[in-house]
Amino acid sequence: RSLDWLESLDPLIDHVAALWVNDPSRRAVWHAVQSTPATRATAAVTERELAAEIAYVLGPLTPGTPRERRTIMAEVILHVAYSVLNFSIRDGQSHSEAVVELKRLLAAYLLSAET
Numbered sequence: 821r822s823l824d825w826l827e828s829l830d831p832l833i834d835h836v837a838a839l840w841v842n843d844p845s846r847r848a849v850w851h852a853v854q855s856t857p858a859t860r861a862t863a864a865v866t867e868r869e870l871a872a873e874i875a876y877v878l879g880p881l882t883p884g885t886p887r888e889r890r891t892i893m894a895e896v897i898l899h900v901a902y903s904v905l906n907f908s909i910r911d912g913q914s915h916s917e918a919v920v921e922l923k924r925l926l927a928a929y930l931l932s933a934e935t
Contacts, residue, residue, distance in 0.1 A: 825881050829930070830923055833901075837919045840905045871895045882933060893933055897926060 840846060853863040874894035875887070882890060901922060908918030 825930075826927055829927060833919060833923050833926070836901070837905060837908065837915070837922070841909060841915060867898060868895075871898050874898060881930070885933065897929070900925065900929075 853859045871891070871894040874897055875890045878885070878890045878893060879887075882893075885893070904918055904922040904925070907913060908915045908922075
């Protein structure tokens with residue numbers, strides 16, 4: 821069962837990581853979002869909505885996990901992914917190596933959370 825979703829995790833991370841590097845709007849949106857308290861508040865709402873979607877996806881993967889725990893798990897996954905992807909595009913950083921580490925990190929976290 822775990823291997824089924826693990827096989828889907830890598831291509832998903834690859835897709836998002838490619839967007840992080842190649843989508844010209846990502847940098848502009850990130851700077852705009854960070855520019856004022858109002859835009860940061862809007863970003864926080866959007867982040868919570870995205871985390872809710874991730875928590876929903878975690879449901880069938882972690883059926884014995886209470887909904888409240890899945891919510892915090894989703895928020896942690898989202899925050900870690902954002903942080904590592906931002907780290908991966910810093911000057912002098914190897915994007916591909918950082919993405920490999922993100923995959924390891926998330927796979928290990930999700931496998932440990934499943935039990």
